[in-house]
Amino acid sequence: MTNQFRVLYREFLFRMIDLDMLSAQGDAGRLFGQFAGLLVYFSSMLGLGAFFFDARRMTPEKLLLTNWGTEHFLISTTMLVVGLFAVLSWDSTFLDRRDVFVLAPLPISGRTLFLAKVAASAAALSITVAALNVGTGLTWPMIFMPVGSGFLGLLRCYAAYWIAMFAAGAFIFCSVLVVQGLAAQLPRRRFLRLSAFLQMGAFCLFLCVYFLQPSLASPRALAAAGNQRLLATLPSYWFWGMFQALNGSTAGQPAIAMLVRRAWTGLALAAFGAAAAFLLSYFRTLRKIVEEPDIVPAARGFAWPLPFGNSLATAVVLFSARTLVRSRQHRLILAFYLGLGFTMVIFLMKALLAQQERLGASTGVLSHQANAPLLASTVVMMSAWVFGVRIVFAMPLELRANWIFRVTSVRKTAEYLAASRRPLFVLAVAPVWLGSAALLCSIWPWRAVLQHLVVLGLWGMILAYASLYGFQKIPFTCSYLPGKSNMTFAFLGFWVYVNLVAGGANLERRALDRPASFAAMAALLAAAALCVRWRTIARAKSEESEVQFEETMPPAILVLGLNRDGVVPLR
Amino acid sequence: MLELRQVSKCFAGIPAVDDVSFTARPGEITGYLGPNGSGKSTTMKMITGLLQPTSGKILFEGHPVERDPIAFKQRMGYVPEEPYLYPHLSGLEYLVMVGQLRNLPARRTADRIDGMLRLLSLHGDRHSPISAYSKGMRQKVLLIAALLHDPDLILLDEPFSGLDVASGLVLRSLIQELAARGKTVLFSSHELETVERVCSHVVILHRGKTVADDSIARLRTLMSLPTLEEIFSQLAVEQDTTAISRQIADLIRA
Numbered sequence A: 001m002t003n004q005f006r007v008l009y010r011e012f013l014f015r016m017i018d019l020d021m022l023s024a025q026g027d028a029g030r031l032f033g034q035f036a037g038l039l040v041y042f043s044s045m046l047g048l049g050a051f052f053f054d055a056r057r058m059t060p061e062k063l064l065l066t067n068w069g070t071e072h073f074l075i076s077t078t079m080l081v082v083g084l085f086a087v088l089s090w091d092s093t094f095l096d097r098r099d100v101f102v103l104a105p106l107p108i109s110g111r112t113l114f115l116a117k118v119a120a121s122a123a124a125l126s127i128t129v130a131a132l133n134v135g136t137g138l139t140w141p142m143i144f145m146p147v148g149s150g151f152l153g154l155l156r157c158y159a160a161y162w163i164a165m166f167a168a169g170a171f172i173f174c175s176v177l178v179v180q181g182l183a184a185q186l187p188r189r190r191f192l193r194l195s196a197f198l199q200m201g202a203f204c205l206f207l208c209v210y211f212l213q214p215s216l217a218s219p220r221a222l223a224a225a226g227n228q229r230l231l232a233t234l235p236s237y238w239f240w241g242m243f244q245a246l247n248g249s250t251a252g253q254p255a256i257a258m259l260v261r262r263a264w265t266g267l268a269l270a271a272f273g274a275a276a277a278f279l280l281s282y283f284r285t286l287r288k289i290v291e292e293p294d295i296v297p298a299a300r301g302f303a304w305p306l307p308f309g310n311s312l313a314t315a316v317v318l319f320s321a322r323t324l325v326r327s328r329q330h331r332l333i334l335a336f337y338l339g340l341g342f343t344m345v346i347f348l349m350k351a352l353l354a355q356q357e358r359l360g361a362s363t364g365v366l367s368h369q370a371n372a373p374l375l376a377s378t379v380v381m382m383s384a385w386v387f388g389v390r391i392v393f394a395m396p397l398e399l400r401a402n403w404i405f406r407v408t409s410v411r412k413t414a415e416y417l418a419a420s421r422r423p424l425f426v427l428a429v430a431p432v433w434l435g436s437a438a439l440l441c442s443i444w445p446w447r448a449v450l451q452h453l454v455v456l457g458l459w460g461m462i463l464a465y466a467s468l469y470g471f472q473k474i475p476f477t478c479s480y481l482p483g484k485s486n487m488t489f490a491f492l493g494f495w496v497y498v499n500l501v502a503g504g505a506n507l508e509r510r511a512l513d514r515p516a517s518f519a520a521m522a523a524l525l526a527a528a529a530l531c532v533r534w535r536t537i538a539r540a541k542s543e544e545s546e547v548q549f550e551e552t553m554p555p556a557i558l559v560l561g562l563n564r565d566g567v568v569p570l571r
Numbered sequence B: 001m002l003e004l005r006q007v008s009k010c011f012a013g014i015p016a017v018d019d020v021s022f023t024a025r026p027g028e029i030t031g032y033l034g035p036n037g038s039g040k041s042t043t044m045k046m047i048t049g050l051l052q053p054t055s056g057k058i059l060f061e062g063h064p065v066e067r068d069p070i071a072f073k074q075r076m077g078y079v080p081e082e083p084y085l086y087p088h089l090s091g092l093e094y095l096v097m098v099g100q101l102r103n104l105p106a107r108r109t110a111d112r113i114d115g116m117l118r119l120l121s122l123h124g125d126r127h128s129p130i131s132a133y134s135k136g137m138r139q140k141v142l143l144i145a146a147l148l149h150d151p152d153l154i155l156l157d158e159p160f161s162g163l164d165v166a167s168g169l170v171l172r173s174l175i176q177e178l179a180a181r182g183k184t185v186l187f188s189s190h191e192l193e194t195v196e197r198v199c200s201h202v203v204i205l206h207r208g209k210t211v212a213d214d215s216i217a218r219l220r221t222l223m224s225l226p227t228l229e230e231i232f233s234q235l236a237v238e239q240d241t242t243a244i245s246r247q248i249a250d251l252i253r254a
Helices: A002-014 A028-052 A058-086 A097-103 A110-133 A136-144 A148-181 A188-212 A219-223 A224-234 A235-247 A254-291 A311-326 A328-359 A374-394 A398-405 A413-443 A446-467 A487-512 A515-541 B040-048 B071-076 B091-101 B106-119 B133-146 B165-180 B194-196 B214-224 B227-234 B241-253
Strands: B002-011 B014-024 B029-033 B055-060 B076-079 B153-156 B185-188 B201-206 B208-214
Touching: A002 A097, A002 A110, A028 A136, A028 B040, A058 A110, A058 A136, A058 A188, A058 A235, A058 A328, A058 B133, A097 A446, A110 A148, A110 A254, A136 A148, A136 A446, A136 A487, A148 A235, A148 A515, A188 A328, A219 A224, A219 A254, A224 A254, A235 A254, A235 A374, A254 B014, A311 A413, A311 B091, A328 A374, A328 A413, A328 B214, A374 A413, A374 A446, A374 A487, A398 A446, A398 A487, A413 A446, A413 A515, A413 B185, A446 A487, A446 A515, B002 B040, B002 B071, B014 B040, B014 B055, B014 B185, B014 B201, B014 B208, B029 B040, B029 B165, B040 B185, B076 B133, B091 B133, B091 B194, B106 B133, B133 B153, B133 B165, B153 B165, B153 B194, B153 B214, B165 B185, B165 B194, B201 B214, B208 B214, B214 B227
Parallel strands: B029 B185, B029 B201, B076 B153, B153 B185
Antiparallel strands: B002 B014, B002 B055, B201 B208
C-alpha cells in the first residue's frame, strides 16, 4: 500500500507535465525546476523590495496604505499564479483514460489511487505557493508586523502571511476543481468539449480580475458603503482580510470582519466542493471514461475550399490550424501568451483613460481619434500572437506520427521551410491585422486607419520573419527540449519590448499627421521587413539547412571554427 | 528491383542489422522474417530513409537511394509497424494531407481516397477523429496512405496487425494482386502461414544477420522440412520453446 502510494504519487505529480511532448533527451524534472525557478526569481525580486522600504520617512497613514496595498498585491498575485497553474494542469487533475486503462486491471485499491492523486495535487499546489513566496514571505512580514509587537509579533506575522497565502492558493485551486468536477458530471464527450471553453474562460477571468480589480485597501475605501458589495465579491480582499485578522492589524475596521468570514466560508466551501469533485470522479466519472471515446465522432466534415499556395503549403497550414484548434494543450499555451499581450493592452488602455481624465475630455473622445495607446495595443497584440504561435509551433503533437512527413518528403528542403513559414502569417499576422482593421475602421478616420494598417502589416512581417529565422521545423512535428530559452530574460525582454513599442507608438502618432514623416517611417519599416525576409529565406535556402524532426541539445563544447591557413579546420 | 548490399546499422556500437544483403524483384513478394529484435523494422526504416545505414548500399532499380531520395520516395509506399497517426485529424483529413504532401493532383486523389475508403469499409467513419479509430481502422488508413500514389515499391511492416479476418483476407489478395501488376513488395510478418501462402521468396533474419535468402520451395527441399514454420524454428529460434513455457509456469507457482 505504501509503495503503491509512493509510486503513484510520484507518477501523478510528474504528470502535471505532458511527457509525450518532450524529446528523448527531455527532462520533466528540469522543466519543473525551470517553472519553480521562475517563481523563485520573481519572488526574490519582490522580496528585495522590502530592504529598500523605509518606513521612517512615511506618515502612519501613508505607511498603512502602502502596507495594505502591498499585502493585497502579494495575495492577489499568489491567487493569479495558482489559478493559472490550476488551469494549465486541468487535464492531469483527475484520472484520465490512460490512467483508467493502465491502473484498473492492477490490484490497486480505489483509496490508494484517490489519496495519491489528492497528495500529488496538494504537493503541486504547495510547491507553487512556496516557490512564489519564498522571497516575499521571508522579508515582507518584517515590514507588515504591527508596530511595537516585538519578536512574538514578528512570528505571528510570519504565520499569518503563510497561512493567508496557502489559504488563498487553496481557495482558487479548489474552486477550479469544483468547476471541473461539476462539468465532469456531464456526458464525457460534452465535458471534454466544454473543458476547452472552461479553461479559456477561467484563464481570462483570472487575468481580468487581477488587472481590473480596483484598489480598495485603504480605510476610506473599506468604510465606503458603495464598496461593500464589491469587497464581498472579490476573493483577493477576503484573504487580505484574513491576513489582517491573523496578524492582529485590523485597525478597527468593521469591514475586515466581514472579509474574514467570507474567506473562511469560501475556503470551506471550496475545499468541500473539491473533495466532493474528487469523490465523484472516482465513483461516477471513471466508469464513464471507460465506456466512451474521448472525442465525439463527427457526422460531417468540413473541407477547406481555398488553397494557401501550393499543395505542400496548404497541407502544412491546414495541419497547423487543425492542431491549434483541436489541441487543448497548445491552445492553452497560446492563451498564456495572448493573456500577457492582453494584460499589456489593459495597461495601455488604462493610460488612455487616465489621459482622458487629465484632459477632462468626455469618455470616448480620445479613443475616436488616432492615439498612441491604441496604436501600441494593436502592435502588442500582434507581437503576442506572433510570439505565442511561434512558440507553440515548436511543441509537438503526437511526436511519433511525424514519420509521415519524413517518408513523404518529395520536395526540396527550402520548399518545406517556405511552407512552414506560411502558417505563422495565416494564424497570427492575418487575424490580428484583420481584427485591428475591423476595430479601427469603426472608430477612427479611414486615413489614419490605412496608415496604421500599413505600419502594423510591416511590423507583423518583421516579427514573423525574424522569429522564423533558423526555424527548420514543420509546425508541431519536432520534439521539444525544455530549458533552451531563458524564461526570466524572455519575460524581462518582453517588458522592455512593450516599453519600446509604447515609445514607437508615440512616434507613429506624430507621423500620422505629417505625410513626409509617415512616408519615411513606412519606407524604413518596409526596408527592414525586406531585409529580415531576405535574411530568413537565405538561411532556409542555405546548403546546411534541413527539416528538423528531433531537437538537439547545444553541444557541450563549442566549435570555434578556427581554420589553419584559412582552409583546414583545426582538429 | 530493390537491392540491399551488405547493409549494417549500429546503435551505440551495437549492431542491429549486420551485413544484410538481399534482392526483392518486381512482380515478386519477398517475405522478411525474423524474431522480435532481429532487425526487420530497422531494415525497413533504412530503406524508407527514416534511418541511415551505418554501412552498405541500398539500391532501387540499380541506383543508390541516397543519390536521389526525393525520386525514390515518390515511388515508395510504406506501412510502418506501429500505427502512429495524428489522432486529432479525421481519417479523411489525414489522407488528404498525405496526398498534398506527396504533391498529387487534388481531384484524382480525392476520388482515390473515396474509393479506397469505401472498399475498406471506412467510408462511414471518414470524418471521425483517428483517436476514435480501432487498431484495425488505423491500419487501413496507413494502407491507403501507402498506396495513394500508386508506388512501385511497397514496404509492409506487420500489415496484418489488428485487422479482422475479412480485412486480412482482402489485404492478402491485394498484396498478390499488386505483385501480379509488377510491383515490388517487401513484407515483414510474424504470421508464417500467411507468408507461406503469399510469398515466393523469403529472407530470414536472426540477430541482425541473414540466415536464409531463397524461395520457400527451395528452402523446403534444402532443409528437408515440410513447412515454413519448421524452417523458421530451425534457423531463427534458438530456445527450446517447450522448456521455456514450462519454466514460466513453474516460476509463476514459485
